[in-house]
Amino acid sequence: MSVTSRYRQAWEGFWREATDEPGAVFWDAEPTLTVGPHLALFEPLLTDPTLPLVDLGCGNGTQTRFLADRFPHVVGTELVAEALDHARRADPAGQATYRLLDAAEKNETETLHAELGDANVYMRGVLHQCEPEDRQPLVDGIATLVGERGRAFLVEPSQDARPVLLELAQRPDGPPAKLAPILRHGISPGEVADDAVPDLLRAAGLTVVASGELPLTTTEYEPDGTRIVLPSTWLVAARAV
Numbered sequence: 001m002s003v004t005s006r007y008r009q010a011w012e013g014f015w016r017e018a019t020d021e022p023g024a025v026f027w028d029a030e031p032t033l034t035v036g037p038h039l040a041l042f043e044p045l046l047t048d049p050t051l052p053l054v055d056l057g058c059g060n061g062t063q064t065r066f067l068a069d070r071f072p073h074v075v076g077t078e079l080v081a082e083a084l085d086h087a088r089r090a091d092p093a094g095q096a097t098y099r100l101l102d103a104a105e106k107n108e109t110e111t112l113h114a115e116l117g118d119a120n121v122y123m124r125g126v127l128h129q130c131e132p133e134d135r136q137p138l139v140d141g142i143a144t145l146v147g148e149r150g151r152a153f154l155v156e157p158s159q160d161a162r163p164v165l166l167e168l169a170q171r172p173d174g175p176p177a178k179l180a181p182i183l184r185h186g187i188s189p190g191e192v193a194d195d196a197v198p199d200l201l202r203a204a205g206l207t208v209v210a211s212g213e214l215p216l217t218t219t220e221y222e223p224d225g226t227r228i229v230l231p232s233t234w235l236v237a238a239r240a241v
Helices: 005-017 035-045 062-068 081-089 106-116 132-146 161-169 180-184 196-203
Strands: 053-056 074-078 097-100 120-124 151-157 206-221 227-239
Touching: 005 081, 005 180, 035 062, 035 120, 035 151, 035 206, 035 227, 053 062, 053 132, 062 074, 062 120, 074 081, 074 106, 081 097, 106 132, 120 132, 132 151, 132 196, 132 206, 132 227, 151 161, 151 196, 151 206, 161 227, 196 206, 196 227
Parallel strands: 053 074, 053 120, 074 097, 120 151
Antiparallel strands: 151 227, 206 227
């Protein structure tokens, strides 16, 4: 099973329109405010930090490059080539490698696992943007990549983020400039209930070894200059024993 064509087309259009300007994308905040705090939680729980690390849904690669400074082999994966074009342009030295991957497609994750072996996986804000029918296959794909020795860090906007996003989207003067393209391309954020993620992981043969809550920093600001942040939940998962 692979992702729906509508979903793929939405992301192709979004990334084709996006600029290379740092911070131009709503969720593409500085790594020190995003993946940095996540690593502080994730790294102590890795059983083998020398495994390859897959940044699943890497977008334009901002967080991927940060990860590549800290791990020996980092692979940024994306569903559409347009996103990887941004990532490669921003990484002329080739700190990381980049690869097209439909992680909801069993054959594709099995092929990547065969090449890399077991891997650690970092995924930020992907599940809540997926079509409902693609969520379990996506988490099954994460389980394939993790194998027996890897661990996965997943962070998603919590269900409390949905009313925040709705308020932003429905403002009388229109949504903030960096949220508007997401909505215009038919991408619907904030759709996954908090208790659904552990259930998806369990169904994929993974167990939650740690979890918690963190603010998810965006690149957008309120008119008064304060940064817009969303409530989020994070989980670290490993193969069930």
